[in-house]
Amino acid sequence: MLLQRIGNRGIRLGTLFDRAAARYPTNVLLLDHDLDIAPERGRVMTMTDVADLAGDFASRLWRAGLRPGDHAVIHKSNAFDITLLAVAAARIGVVPILLSPHLDGGTVTALLRRVDRPHLITDATKLTGSLPDTVFALTRQVLLASGTDERATSLAELAGAPRVPALELPYDHPTLVTHTSGTTGLPKLAVHTAYSLEARYRPQALATALMRRREPVAIHVSFVHSRLFTALAISLLRGFPVAVLADADPQRVSQLFARLRPGVLEAHPNTYLSWEELASDPLEPLSNVKFFSSTFDALHPRTVRTLIGASRRRTPRFGQIYGQSEIGPSVARSYGRHRSPDADGRCVGIPFPGMTGVRVVSRDGRRPTPSSPGWIEVRSDGRIRTYLGEDERFQGQADEQWWRMGDLGYRTRWGCLHLMDREVDEIPGFGSTLSVEDQLFSRIPELTEVVIIPTEEGPPRPVLCTRDDRPLDREVWRTAVADLPEMAEPEQWRQADLPQTATAKIKRLELARLVGVDGALGRVLEGPPDEVAGDEPAGDSADEPDAERA
Structure with missing residues (x-):
């Protein structure tokens, strides 16, 4: 297979930690949990340590027989080593497919069939727990990130493998696969490229661009979510110390943030909702936060007001991004202490100039309004390439460069996009x-x-x-x-x-x-x-x- 270096075109997932280490070797990555693949490494690592760990496991995967263009499904217990193993796989040209630790065995089995005999990286806990024996027939081989099983190969047994150099596929070649919700059926497998991830990186880089000095960044995002990779690239390639959390429990988070004093937070909206109680915590864990960033969702106004009010910074901001796994960040807006989200109802923001476009398509031939919202469609270079194994389904939701979000809304005369409801959740006659x-x-x-x-x-x-x-x-x-x-x-x-x-x-x-x-x-x-x-x-x-x- 032809391999080539792509310069700055696209996010080079496989060398992310190498490049961060080359720029800021002593910058640190902090975890709130132990790594299953390397518990001896502890919970605080320099970028040099992280890059070495990714290179080590890339070499182990190569020794196990994985080669450029292969698919490696990663489905293991919840920990940051899901991310590390994905980077390790991409480092040798393998396409990682990330499946949530919370998926049941039947769903994992169905998705393995869709990929057509991939390599499977899991752990003994999953093999003896949720995964059926059929996974062995559906895969080329099963590799264990932790634990042992006579039917599988342990990555620990491959320690000491000769190091192999980093390889990069063309920028428009699949580099990462994540899955969608499956709320109306089996999840879809979304195929990302280096180019599409780079398009998502640019608008989201605003969070650290607003910071005048390198302050700690705390991230609580699902380890199988594409957003985590762009969040890490944004922070680590600029030298920001990063804390990655697996546990969102407010009591544990309070203790950690009281020590870390993060300047930037990145989390899912429902995580922020559960963190409202941190605003009244005597340890003041949110007092140093200058920028709160929300991943792809609209937040409840109460949550925005509460968290901004907990910051002691002079001008804290809350950045809200609306988007989708298939398209990336599409529109955004920010709030401060003197800009109440209540004033604008369901306004989720405006497109990123020069990067994304939004239109609302009428359902009744008239201009979409609050009482008669239309279909929201987005245009962005961050759109995935296809659904793995379901290209016809993907094409059915795409209209040339436009992508239907599955949401209903309208735009004001000033261009603000208002999100009213999910199409499948609409209740006729009720309103939003x-x-x-x-x-x-x-x-x-x-x-x-x-x-x-x-x-x-x-x-x-x-x-x-x-x-x-x-x-x-x-x-x-x-x-x-x-x-x-x-x-x-x-x-x-x-x-x-x-x-x-x-x-x-x-x-x-x-x-x-x-x-x-x-x-x-x-x-x-x-x-x-x-x-x-x-x-x-x-x-x-x-x-x-x-x-x-x-």
């Missing part, structure tokens, strides 16, 4: 469910989640969660909804019982099914918290970001 949910969050401080779902008969039903699962007073609820569209009596659930993606977003269609199949899964507000039941695990049975939004 997202807007109503925003208002409920602002009016009821105790809420930690609220999702409005359709019912077969009658008005839609809110499903809600509160801090510490405390019962919500009925009078508080009635006051909050007095001037809102009609809704059925709400059900209160434990947060952990809601069906969620790996990025902590609620799977609305699955939740609607659960509520519709068995209303006893939730409870009406008067019942005590311990009466909530749920038969779905907290986590992701077939789900990673499909359309990255609120």
Whole structure:
């Protein structure tokens, strides 16, 4: 296979850590967990250490027989070594395919069939737990990142492999594959190239460009999300110390941030929602944050106000990005202390000049409005190349250079894009469910989640969660909804019982099914918290970001 160096065209995933080490060898990467592939390395590494580790495991993969153009599915327990192994694979020209640790064995098996006998990198925990024996017949070989199994080869056994030089495929060749949510079926496999990742890098580099000095950057993003790779490139190639978190628990995060004092935060919106309590933490873990960055979703206004208010910096900013796994960041806007998100409703921002374009296509022949929103479509060089094994499906959603997001909205005369609803979540005659949910969050401080779902008969039903699962007073609820569209009596659930993606977003269609199949899964507000039941695990049975939004 022809290999070539591509200069600065595209994100060169395989040499990311090498280039960061060449520029800032003593810069550090901090983890809140041990690496499964190298626990002896500890939780603080220099860029030289990280580059050496990636080079080491690239050589082990080469010794195991992986070659340029091969596919390597990485599905292992949740840790940063998912990212390290992806970089190691790309370093020798192998295309890494990242599958969420939360996927069930049946979904993983189905996706392995779609790839056509790839190499599988997993661990003993997955092999003896969720993965069926059929994975051995569907793959060329099974490699273990940790643990042992007589049917697989341990990467630990390949230690000491001769180092191989870094290789790079052409910039328009597949370099990374991630998967979509699968909320309406089996997840799709999104194929990224070096060129498309570079197009996503440019608009997102704003977060560190606003910083006058190199301050710590803290990142809590799914290890199988394409955003993590651009976030790392933005930070490490500019010499910013980076902390990568696997655990979003507010108590653990408070202790870490109190020591680290990050200047930049990057996280998914639902993570920020759970971090609202950090604003009142006596350790003031958010006091030094100058820039909050949200990954591809619209945030609830209450969350934005709360977190900005916790910063002691003179001019903290909250950057909100709307986009999708298939297209990357599309539009953005920022908030400060004196620019309330409440004033603009569901405005998610404007396109990046010279990099992205947005249009809203009418559904009824008239100009899209709040009462009659249209289909949101985006144009960007960050668009994926195809769906692996499903190019016809990909082409069906593309209109030449335009990509249909699966969302409904409209644009104001000033060009601001307003996001109203997901197409599949639209409730005819109700208006924007997202807007109503925003208002409920602002009016009821105790809420930690609220999702409005359709019912077969009658008005839609809110499903809600509160801090510490405390019962919500009925009078508080009635006051909050007095001037809102009609809704059925709400059900209160434990947060952990809601069906969620790996990025902590609620799977609305699955939740609607659960509520519709068995209303006893939730409870009406008067019942005590311990009466909530749920038969779905907290986590992701077939789900990673499909359309990255609120």
